[in-house]
Amino acid sequence: MTIQILLSAAFLAAVLWLGFRVPAAEGGAPQRRPLFGLPAAPVFCTVLAAALVLRLILGYSINGFDADIACFKAWGYYTHEVGFSGMYYSDFFLDYPPGYLYLLYLTEFFRRLFFIPDYAQGATLLVKIVPILSDIGTAAIVWAFARKKLGENGALFVSAAYLFCPAVIINSAVWGQADSFCALLLLWTALLLWRNHTPAAALVYGLGVLSKPQMLIFAPMLIFWVIRRRDWKNLILGPVIALAAILVLSAPFIRDWDFTKLIDLYTGTMDYYAYYTINAYNIWALFGLNWAALPESSVWLQFGVPLAVLLSGILMLKAKRKEALFACPAVLMFTVYIFCVKMHERYLYPVLLSLLLTYVFTKDRRFLVSFAGTSFFHFLNVAYVLYLNNAYIEPTAPQILLLSLAHILMYGYTLYAVWRVFLAKKAPAPLNLPRREKPVSGGKAAPSGAPDSPLLTAEGRSVRFTRTDVFLVCAVTLAYGLVAFWNLGDRQTANTTWTPENGESVIFSTEDAYSEIYFLPGIAPADDGVGQRVGVSMLVEVSDDGETWTTALDNTEGSVYAWKSAAALATGKYIRITPTCDDLAINEFALKKADGTGFATLTAVRGEASALTDEQNVVPLFPSYMNSTYFDEIYHARTAYEHILGLEPYENTHPTLGKLIISAGIRLFGMNPFGWRFTGTLFGVLMLPILYHLLKRLFGSTFLCTAGTVLFAFDFMHYVQTRIATIDTYAVFFILLMYDAILVFLQTDLMADGWKKILPPLFLSGLFMGLGVASKWTVAYGAVGLAVLFFGKLVFTYRALGLSSLSARKRDETQAAFWQRALKTCLWCCLFFILIPFSVYFAAFLPLTLLPHNRYDVLGRFFAYQTHMYNYHSTLQATHTFESPWYQWPFDVRNVWYYGNYNADGAGGLRTISVLGSPLFWWAGVPAMVYAFVSTVKKRALPAVIAAVGFLAVYLPWVLVPRCTFVYHYFTAVPFLLIALLSAYSRLCGSPRLQNPIFSRTVRGHVVALTAGQSAMLAFLALHLILFAVFYPVLTGTLTTQDYANALEWLPTWFFA
Known part of the structure; x- marks a missing residue:
């Protein structure tokens, strides 16, 4: 629902x-405007x-x-x-x-x-x-x-x-x-x-x-x-x-012309x-x-x-x-x-x-x-x-x-x-919001803001996307999209599930020599239709005569949709599989040939076992991230699939919307690695045009917007985190949207613009906030920044009225107009930032609260889920090898090792995936953020204000979080780190030395010049992209060597293999 x-x-x-x-037509004459220049x-x-x-x-x-x-x-x-x-x-x-x-x-x-x-x-x-x-x-x-x-x-x-x-x-x-x-x-x-x-x-x-x-x-x-x-x-x-x-x-x-039959039909109905x-x-x-x-x-x-x-x-x-x-x-x-x-x-x-x-x-x-x-x-x-x-x-x-x-x-x-x-006695004019409201008093519009009021600036109001902007943002988005979707995951995996009763065994026979046992843990509805079968405990025994059995594997571990392989402790012609738990669910079973060239042919001898061997063509010779879940995918991708199956999800420590979005990819492409990673990767791609629009309104420079979009696109954190089926991607996506919308509001004239211009960005900001919080609670941190910016806008609007220079009468009229406008705006914000977000958040839980065992107490179950999530996060005492405290994140001190396979090709090759920030970008961002804080206090430049407020809103709350934390929690702050870096760069480029052209050429009557500042940014981008290429194998799971991965461990706290 x-x-x-x-x-x-x-x-x-x-x-x-x-x-x-x-x-709409006015005065009885319809307006005939062309539709995109087409008939x-x-x-x-x-x-x-x-x-x-x-x-x-x-x-x-x-x-x-x-x-x-x-x-x-x-x-x-x-x-x-x-x-x-x-x-x-x-x-x-x-x-x-x-x-x-x-x-x-x-x-x-x-x-x-x-x-x-x-x-x-x-x-x-x-x-x-x-x-x-x-x-x-x-x-x-x-x-x-x-x-x-x-x-x-x-x-x-x-x-x-x-x-x-x-x-x-x-x-x-x-x-x-x-x-x-x-x-x-x-x-x-x-x-x-x-x-x-x-x-x-x-x-x-x-x-x-x-x-x-x-x-x-x-x-x-x-x-x-x-x-x-x-x-x-x-x-x-x-x-x-x-x-x-x-x-x-x-x-x-x-x-017989008895139409009373028809009358009886109507009355009976x-x-x-x-x-x-x-x-x-x-x-x-x-x-x-x-x-x-x-x-x-x-x-x-x-x-x-x-x-x-x-x-x-x-x-x-x-x-x-x-x-x-x-x-x-x-x-x-x-x-x-x-x-x-x-x-x-x-x-x-x-x-x-x-x-x-x-x-x-x-x-x-x-x-x-x-x-x-x-x-x-x-x-x-x-x-x-x-x-x-x-x-x-x-x-x-x-x-x-x-x-x-x-x-x-x-x-x-x-x-x-x-x-x-x-x-009505006096027929009203059709309801149509005016393009421009009447002046607040005396026939003159209120001042639109003082130059030193960043939250009143008109910068960005007249910004329009040029063809160059459209071309560049499309080119960057397309280029990144190709890189992001490349080798994202297999499109096929085993999906039919064997769900035996405890003690029920099946027997296969094979004539091939084998050395390894492969199987894929699956998921299926439990008998009560609410829970799930996800057991992996089973006993694999072998025999040469079908009478005397020897244990080949006694398995008790495994993760949903993650292929597992184990060396066979013994081999034989006959293979017997017996569940040792009540909820075993296995999607496929295979035996790897001793020569490593393929899989043994299995023939069922006893028991109903077709689901175990009906998809042998998708069994991977070498399991990897391409065909299996890894890291928190074992929870989030599984939960997304449980939503599709209509089951009570195992992972309910986060709101539901992120997993529901993941499930959309599964519905489109099936329950396979590409399917469960598709929407996250797509949202990572869609972040780029949103970010470009935000930067365009902040800086206006096509060059700066393109540079910033490229920096963010190929940041290690952005690339890795959006390719894994977890929910952090959606938090960042909606934070970008809600700050982009609030920026549009900040660049309106609160006193002179009509509601038609003021309210839509506030509505969208609140809507995206609701969608974000419904994906992950950390978005609520960013909502605090929205409140700071909103009330800052009101404060600076009031200060810009110039009351001291007005007569007593004009001052009273202007103040009254301001308070009336401010009060109405705040009332609208109660709808936009409280009622609508809560409605969205509540709706996101309906797939849970409307499950058959919950639907009789929808509100009670809704609040029970909230209590459970809060208790989980507030009382979590777990530790982790790759955890890192909040103060280490900006310096990229500790990565998180998501995946490692030391024999990925059977010849000692390595596949590894780690998440960390691009060191050049993140380390340069530290002094840039300091500059943003100083500029916010002293100069109140709008880009610096957005960077500082947004960064503190999403970063400072982690200071108070006692549970173990990871560097990927810093992902929500990366867009603001980028804005701070571009703001500092823009300030530096204001110096005459960096404005000097080092290259100039006339093309078709237009002078094309490259300044020293632009060349410095291009060099920075080139180095950033080179680092991305160098680190690519340890970010993506591409086949490499352990020596190469170890060589990239620049800091003693980094670990790639």
Whole structure:
């Protein structure tokens, strides 16, 4: 669920952010701006194709709700077997009206035409193809009308918002429900009414009612529209046409013209679920009545229906604008959903399209906000129900109550928007944040800041990426990416697991001579479905006659997905393997030939042992990091896989998000070394453009930004730490993002800039902070630095107001404006830096708290995990050979030896992996950081301030940590070390001597010069890259010799082999 929640939250943020940036039409004339310099139609078709491909992939790979999919398949099957006339007279469950059965008939026709088995995924996709194509058709219609109202950019935005809305996708492509098709018919009906084609609208509406009974809810929309237009003829004709369409199309399903069968079907459908609410998180769910049985007399509980009719009547008949037509479905269905009983979770679906369409025709962003918020909570509701898959959940569970309250609040906001836009006496202007706020007083903007106020500087505000910047950052990122992914790990390993009972043995025979025993410890769900089998204790015995057995290996050690080899203490024709523990899990077993050229051929003699020898082709002749876990991968990669298996993770001493991100790579590439290291390496690559952007805003110099990015990319720590499947990578990644975002905020004018410019970077900084803390608690240290920078910004803003030079009246007005702006900003920050991060953090734990044994006490288990993590870290007394105290880290005193294999090729070759910092970079960073501290105090230069504050925030807390620590804990400080180094370099290059050009040439009319300072940096970079090449074998596990590795141990505390 966590990935789904994060994706839906990202969609919510994207819609709100883009919705207030994409210009809406003003004064009735749509703005037609070019789309990337391309014609509008091809761009939209590309978006449409991408949405279709996404839906086809999801529809094929995810079964959806098994019971519903099975019904759709069966109904399609029976339309061919018993015919239309036998559908309602046969002995099987059927609660859908005839309209949708026509479509299921077609899907079954194509299934049979292409000989697709009904159990195949292709058959599941065919069932979903109607709602999938309905999504595409709906988006195309919305786009066509939005072009006339909002222009090309606005039309592309709203159609993409619908196409990629998680709530829309999960309904059609995942669940495969008919709601999308009915929403298309509802859209068609509304647009026909809008164009005054009432008879045609009635016909389409009749098709909708014939497809799903819930379409009856929208009848007041047609009735009140006709009354509003005083079209009395169509008030009679419309129902006749709709009824005629229903009767004609249902006739093939009815025998002897007995249409009472149809009436019984509709009334029976509404009476079938006699519960207050069926997973619809509304007002009844808020009272703890989810799946609670209704009393015998429950007619009065349907008060939501007359309330919905009343509200829609007021809207349609009293509205000053006829665009109220498009808001009417939202009012109707939202009211029914919130207050009526017998509601299902999916019934809210049409509200989304109605709100989006209302935004298109009114251009009022209140409806966009309502669409974004409602779709977010509706998705959580539907996704949670699909995730539970009929599992029982306590009706008073906090997640149900919170989502119910959220739906009610969004309902209230939607009614407020409808009232303000359509019914208020004075119709307000569309909600649209201004590009520039009014001056704070007296018609003059407040001063933007004094020159000595680094947190007010406008430097970076006008910085734009040039083509050179884009080329260089792409080139560095690509070059590093190739180096980083080179020899990252094998794409294949053994994955089928042998899980015998204790004492259950298997026997193999072989005719080959062998000398070593190989096996791969695996992982499998335990019998309780919660824990895991990870035992490695087993006895390997050999015999020449199958009667007398000799021990060849008595194993008690091993790590998950790390190949282990051991010399056979004895050999024989027969090999017997017997578990000596209750939870043995072995993925593969092999015997290395005595000549070392391959593996013996094993033939099963007794017992079920296929899982032990079915993947002999992936057994490595020489185990190494390429095919095995190493260091903390034995915990973090394993935990990521346990999340995929739905098990209680063994490693729960850190928050979950980092391991969930690792699991994404495993889902993509499988449980193999490349899969579990992929996302960490990818995030290490993605750090580079983020760092470049941050440096660009700080220094503005393309040369300096490129140099800094290269330094960081090929720092030993960055390279090694992002290639191992641990969670430190994600901590650094999100720290970079949250400081990059806060820097954008620092470079705004707090008094003159509008909220549109001030709030987004704060929101992003808080969001990234939440994601970072959900990956590793150390990111919380960096959050202290964000607070220092934020309040420093307020202090310097106040000091820059120049109050002493103002009159008493102006001084009071300016002070009042400042405190008002500061208070509002702080209130927003409570949302951005407290509520949102906590929500993200809480969501990251849902894969744990929603496990079957936890879901009955989600909050209790959540806090129990926090207590466990805190107790672990605060009471840890362990020691380690390669631990190092905090004060040694900046000087690169002690490395951590991650991996070593002294006979990696069978001929004495060495493979070794160590993590440490690049000595040239780190040692130069020490005086540079001292300079940053001094510059912060004396000159208050912004780069130095960021370097000093960020460095102290992530580094100083380690002074108080009593547990054993390692140099890789310094990784979070390395970006700030880099900023300090570049800041010091920039200061030194300000001297005339270093500004003198030592090389100059004119190229195409432009003078290209190289200064002494630039040449010094290039020399520094060259030496840095040379050191990377020299140390490469001991950083990567590349085959080398022990003598070479020992020669690189420059300090007596370094150890590589």
